[in-house]
Amino acid sequence: MSEQEVPVEEHPWQVRDRLRKAMIAMSSDEFDQMMCKRFPGIFADRNKPMSETCMCWGFDVDDGWFDILWMLSLALEDESKQTGAKIEASQVKEKFGGLRFYTGPCTDRGYDLISMAETLSVRRCEVCGKYGKTCSSEGGYWLKTVCKEHAALLKYGWKAEDRGNR
Numbered sequence: 001m002s003e004q005e006v007p008v009e010e011h012p013w014q015v016r017d018r019l020r021k022a023m024i025a026m027s028s029d030e031f032d033q034m035m036c037k038r039f040p041g042i043f044a045d046r047n048k049p050m051s052e053t054c055m056c057w058g059f060d061v062d063d064g065w066f067d068i069l070w071m072l073s074l075a076l077e078d079e080s081k082q083t084g085a086k087i088e089a090s091q092v093k094e095k096f097g098g099l100r101f102y103t104g105p106c107t108d109r110g111y112d113l114i115s116m117a118e119t120l121s122v123r124r125c126e127v128c129g130k131y132g133k134t135c136s137s138e139g140g141y142w143l144k145t146v147c148k149e150h151a152a153l154l155k156y157g158w159k160a161e162d163r164g165n166r
């Protein structure tokens, strides 16, 4: 094998950064349309009226979590294929600084996958996707998971004593 034939492997972090940048470069509308087109089963209720579903509000999170939603949807689609279960999102939003992904009836593994994605979200800045922590707004009323830069920009307190996990 010549030197040129040695495969160049991307480090997983590089892959993640590339995916994240591509997702963040999309507008919310583009992301919304891409998700509904790519996962028509999971987001079948996206355009139903609000009397029927909270999915009518779309993907109610900032761009920094788009790749988490993408990966979760791939995993849920796979779960549907493996088990034949119909998994449909009923609401996607942020609550108490974390991702919430609600569905109709789901498999145990599907719930685990959702729980894993929700757990990931509280270590990822909702704005830019970098390492983040769930911080309180001035006055402590709102919680949002943000990186240090966005904490400063959006006036959330960054708790220096909590070092978190990378």
Ligand SMILES: [Zn+2]
Residues within 6 Å of the ligand: 125, 126, 127, 128, 129, 130, 146, 147, 148, 149, 150
């Ligand atoms: Zn950020």
